Amino acid sequence: MICPKCGTDNPDDTLFCENCDWRMDMPFRAAKKRNVNALASAVLICGVLSIFLAFLTAFAGIALGAVGLLIGGYAINAVRIVKPDNEKILVVAAAAGLLLSMVGFILGFAYI
Numbered sequence: 853m854i855c856p857k858c859g860t861d862n863p864d865d866t867l868f869c870e871n872c873d874w875r876m877d878m879p880f881r882a883a884k885k886r887n888v889n890a891l892a893s894a895v896l897i898c899g900v901l902s903i904f905l906a907f908l909t910a911f912a913g914i915a916l917g918a919v920g921l922l923i924g925g926y927a928i929n930a931v932r933i934v935k936p937d938n939e940k941i942l943v944v945a946a947a948a949g950l951l952l953s954m955v956g957f958i959l960g961f962a963y964i
């Protein structure tokens with residue numbers, strides 16, 4: 853039985869791939885992988901921008917910080933479910949974005 857994610861040939865009765873732990877009965881969609889890359893990047897960008905914007909326009913910093921916080925939690929869960937090859941990097945990027953968004957959010961309130 854060929855793993856739909858990594859292509860490793862596993863014994864026919866295996867439920868999880870011996871190489872990548874993918875569930876053998878779940879189809880792997882490469883498109884989803886690209887989505888989590890974009891999602892984690894978006895969280896990181898939101899976080900960085902929210903801090904910059906907090907200094908310029910407090911409300912923009914708060915708004916973008918809130919967006920970063922919302923999609924940050926979703927992004928970390930999505931990365932863990934999809935399990936891409938660069939899972940660790942994406943989780944770190946999303947977590948950093950989440951943290952930066954929180955800082956931008958708080959800074960925005962401090963500058964009102």
Ligand SMILES: [Zn+2]
Nearest residue numbers: 855858869872
């Ligand atoms: Zn596999």
